[in-house]
Amino acid sequence: MNSILIIYTGGTIGMIRDEESGALKTFDFDSLIHEIPEIKKFKSKIEAISFEEPIDSSNMQPEDWMAIAQTIYDNYNQHDGFVVLHGSDTMAYTASALSFMLENLNKPVILTGSQLPIGEIRTDAKENLITAIEIASTIKNGKPAVPEVAIYFEYDLYRGNRSTKSNAEDFEAFSSPNYPVLAEAGVSLKFNHSAIYKPNDKNLKINKFSDNHIATIKLYPGISEEVIFSIINTPNLKAIVLETFGAGNASTQLWFINLLIVAVEKNIIILNISQCEGGGVSQGKYETSSAFNKIGVISGADMTYEAAVAKLMYLLGTDLTTQEIKNWLQKPLRGEITL
Numbered sequence: 001m002n003s004i005l006i007i008y009t010g011g012t013i014g015m016i017r018d019e020e021s022g023a024l025k026t027f028d029f030d031s032l033i034h035e036i037p038e039i040k041k042f043k044s045k046i047e048a049i050s051f052e053e054p055i056d057s058s059n060m061q062p063e064d065w066m067a068i069a070q071t072i073y074d075n076y077n078q079h080d081g082f083v084v085l086h087g088s089d090t091m092a093y094t095a096s097a098l099s100f101m102l103e104n105l106n107k108p109v110i111l112t113g114s115q116l117p118i119g120e121i122r123t124d125a126k127e128n129l130i131t132a133i134e135i136a137s138t139i140k141n142g143k144p145a146v147p148e149v150a151i152y153f154e155y156d157l158y159r160g161n162r163s164t165k166s167n168a169e170d171f172e173a174f175s176s177p178n179y180p181v182l183a184e185a186g187v188s189l190k191f192n193h194s195a196i197y198k199p200n201d202k203n204l205k206i207n208k209f210s211d212n213h214i215a216t217i218k219l220y221p222g223i224s225e226e227v228i229f230s231i232i233n234t235p236n237l238k239a240i241v242l243e244t245f246g247a248g249n250a251s252t253q254l255w256f257i258n259l260l261i262v263a264v265e266k267n268i269i270i271l272n273i274s275q276c277e278g279g280g281v282s283q284g285k286y287e288t289s290s291a292f293n294k295i296g297v298i299s300g301a302d303m304t305y306e307a308a309v310a311k312l313m314y315l316l317g318t319d320l321t322t323q324e325i326k327n328w329l330q331k332p333l334r335g336e337i338t339l
Contacts, residue, residue, distance in 0.1 A: 057087025
């Protein structure tokens with residue numbers, strides 16, 4: 001019998017309505033079994049733990065990512081898979097971060113949540129949780145079917161660092177614009193084995209996220225020189241995620257290029273990602289991005305914004321030089337980028 005650990009961090013999925021007050025409150029595991037008795041039908045041993053103070057995912061911080069990673073690490077040898085219950089708003093950030101934190105992971109870490117609380121009549125929480133547990137407990141050829149960090153939501157399983165929340169109201173809240181789904185849930189679970197990450201046999205280790213000195217510049221027509229100037233002169237700034245138009249294009253105005261040169265000369269890493277969900281940066285394809293190659297802006301290819309932020313936080317916290325970080329930004333560490 002394999003063993004699955006459910007980790008509740010907070011979010012809508014863990015809310016049930018108090019019968020007396022009508023207010024939403026967080027559940028304990030006994031309440032979960034009451035709301036979803038189907039969990040008892042699993043052949044797997046299922047245990048659950050909760051953050052001492054569950055948090056709204058909008059308040060999620062890198063130290064909370066660390067707490068999740070540490071919980072997985074501390075329980076790694078006792079369980080065969082993990083299901084993390086999490087608010088949907090920042091779930092893609094957490095999934096991306098965990099993918100970089102949990103080096104040499106070879107067991108499933110499935111994040112899921114819901115758009116409606118678990119006690120509501122039309123809740124999506126039950127299906128999401130039940131299927132996430134089933135995925136985490138599925139064994140193929142003697143090994144876990146999905147040995148990576150993934151998000152399960154509304155019948156689809158996505159690679160965590162390829163996911164983004166794309167709808168605030170639909171049950172189908174997540175998408176993976178540049179990478180195929182890892183599995184689909186219908187009458188049966190259909191795994192896309194060719195898309196699933198191939199793990200190694202090394203021991204799990206945790207990488208700490210200790211540097212969040214990152215800024216974002218999302219370009220728009222008419223962005224001012226003063227705005228760019230103020231951002232690149234932020235004290236202790238180490239990296240900028242530059243969200244550009246289309247395939248990585250931006251203004252060729254001299255003041256803009258000159259300010260980027262100033263940033264690069266200050267050893268600030270500039271990572272170019274597209275504002276478009278689908279596709280990615282093809283730096284140098286058009287004149288409006290060719291200058292980036294010359295001045296040292298790094299192409300983020302088809303990385304999601306969430307993965308770009310998490311990867312920068314991870315790399316900035318290492319002992320790597322600026323040039324080494326730039327090199328690794330352009331290579332896949334956990335399947336987060338297509339070459």
